[in-house]
Amino acid sequence: MVEITDVVCSLCGCVCDDIVLEVENNEVVKVKRGACSVGKSKLLGHERxxxxxxxxxxxxxxxxxxxxxxxxxxxxxxxxxxxxxxxxxxxxxxxxxxxxxxxxxxxxxxxxxxxxHGPSVLAIQDVGIPSCTLGEVKNRADLIIYWGANPAQAHANHMKRYSYVSKGYWTAEGKKGKKLVVVDVRKTMTSKMADVFIQVEQGKDYQVFSALRAILRGHEDVVPDKVGGVSKEQLLEVANMVKEAKFGITFFGMGVTHTGARHNNIVNAIQFTRAGHLYGKWSIMPMRGHxxxxxxxxxxxxxxxxxxxxxxxxxxxxxxxxxxxxxxxxxxxxxxxxxxxxxxxxxxxxxxxxxxxxxxxxxxxxxxxxxxxxxxxxxxxxxxxxxxxxxxxxxxxxxxxxxxxxxxxxxxxxxxxxxxxxxxxxxxxxxxxxx
Ligand code: SF4
CATH class of the missing domain: 3.40.50.740 (Rossmann fold)
Structure with missing residues (x-):
């Protein structure tokens, strides 16, 4: 039996690279550390x-x-x-x-x-993207937003390795020192962990990004009492969290790329990120799948x-x-x-x-x-x-x-x-x- 360290998982876009395996007779017999359940299942092998x-x-x-x-x-x-x-x-x-x-x-x-994420690529070609590495998120982010994404099920190690639950250089307390906002059309496993969950109406992400941008840029008077099914009170709460964060990141998934305004949703998400720059460091990143x-x-x-x-x-x-x-x-x-x-x-x-x-x-x-x-x-x-x-x-x-x-x-x-x-x-x- 041989132990192999630093194995890289070839399943989802997290590409976890600290997996420890045991191999015997040219077969993976045990995944000791590092992989989530789906990554483990691929590494242990199945019908081909x-x-x-x-x-x-x-x-x-x-x-x-x-x-x-x-x-x-x-x-x-x-x-x-x-x-x-x-x-x-x-x-x-x-x-x-x-x-x-x-x-x-x-x-x-x-x-x-x-x-x-084709629409994300089109949006980036239109307006660029203020992004960063997952290492920067791990070491610096104190406010994490998942928008139209459910990493607890689709990218199971994402929060543990890189974002809400991870412990980094300036985030040594892990989730104790961070806030999590989840925006989605329905409750998910990820939303259960959130400090604030915003339930947006299907296809109304564009309007909600616009309302948040308006508030961050000092025009909250133009925002009606409800936008895309979200109350103005909740929008103000999230905007205040954005204003108070030192380093924020929005991770967005296909719940945003394939609804309503499609690539214009992402253009607006990027402009929301730029509005965050009035107060602190903000980044945005697509949750790539494969x-x-x-x-x-x-x-x-x-x-x-x-x-x-x-x-x-x-x-x-x-x-x-x-x-x-x-x-x-x-x-x-x-x-x-x-x-x-x-x-x-x-x-x-x-x-x-x-x-x-x-x-x-x-x-x-x-x-x-x-x-x-x-x-x-x-x-x-x-x-x-x-x-x-x-x-x-x-x-x-x-x-x-x-x-x-x-x-x-x-x-x-x-x-x-x-x-x-x-x-x-x-x-x-x-x-x-x-x-
Ligand atoms: S999160 Fe799971 S499936 Fe994705 S790369 Fe890491 S171990 Fe593999």
């Missing part, structure tokens, strides 16, 4: 795709890696406008290889931000100039979310094949998008079966990033962290290698046809 498969007469039949990779290359080579989607639960090296492949075959490359959703946005920006939803079919990068985003492309039936990697649109895309996805050839690359497997035509199992292979990822605060390899595999192939091998096959097909 056992072999590459190709669908024949409606049924997935097992095959070799070479056969599956050749078939995937044929599908992409024959396509006029393939969609290459996912990329958030794999490492930056795979993302980079995928963007290169998309450029070469004239595809549209997009990641899961398109259905989660462990490397942030990393894809980084890599895509390095390589194409844009963070997601990039159409490379014109021979240059064209970025126009709403037109070039995956769901819109699928609604319009504007792509003729799809490579889905490290994600599950089968479970998360709207029905109209899925209807087209079910009609076109789909290649899936993933360690685990999920609803997308049900309609995939080629399934290629991957080594598990952060367990069977290493690689670079970006935590939700844009801090790069290296995933470690903790188990050996002599069968499963890392995502980056699968994508590179598909690309090599596409080049070989092109050479064969004398293009």
């Amino acid at each position: 795709i056992k072999s590459p498969m190709i669908r024949e007469n409606g049924e997935l039949k097992e095959c070799s890696y070479d056969e599956a990779i050749k078939k995937a290359a044929e599908i992409l080579y024959k396509s006029r406008r393939p969609l290459l989607y996912g990329w958030s639960s794999t490492v930056c090296e795979a993302d980079s290889a995928g963007i290169e492949l998309a450029e070469d075959i004239g595809g549209v490359v997009d990641n899961t931000a398109t259905v989660c 462990f490397n959703v942030t990393g894809f946005n980084q890599v895509c920006t390095w390589q194409t100039g844009f963070p997601f939803s990039v159409d490379l079919s014109r021979g240059y990068a064209w970025y126009n979310p709403g037109e070039t985003s995956s769901t819109d492309l699928l609604y319009r039936e504007d792509c003729d094949s799809a490579l889905i990697i490290a994600s599950d649109p089968g479970a998360h895309f709207p029905g109209a998008a899925l209807r087209h996805l079910a009609k076109i050839p789909v290649i899936q690359i993933d360690p685990f079966a999920n609803p997308t497997t049900e309609f995939a035509d080629v399934v290629i199992p991957a080594a598990i990033s952060g367990i069977e292979c290493e690689g670079g990822v970006y935590r939700m605060d844009n801090i790069p962290i290296r995933l470690r390899k903790i188990l050996e595999t002599d069968y499963y192939v890392p995502d980056a290698e699968i994508v590179e091998r598909i690309h090599a096959e596409v080049r070989a097909l092109r050479e064969k046809e004398g293009e």
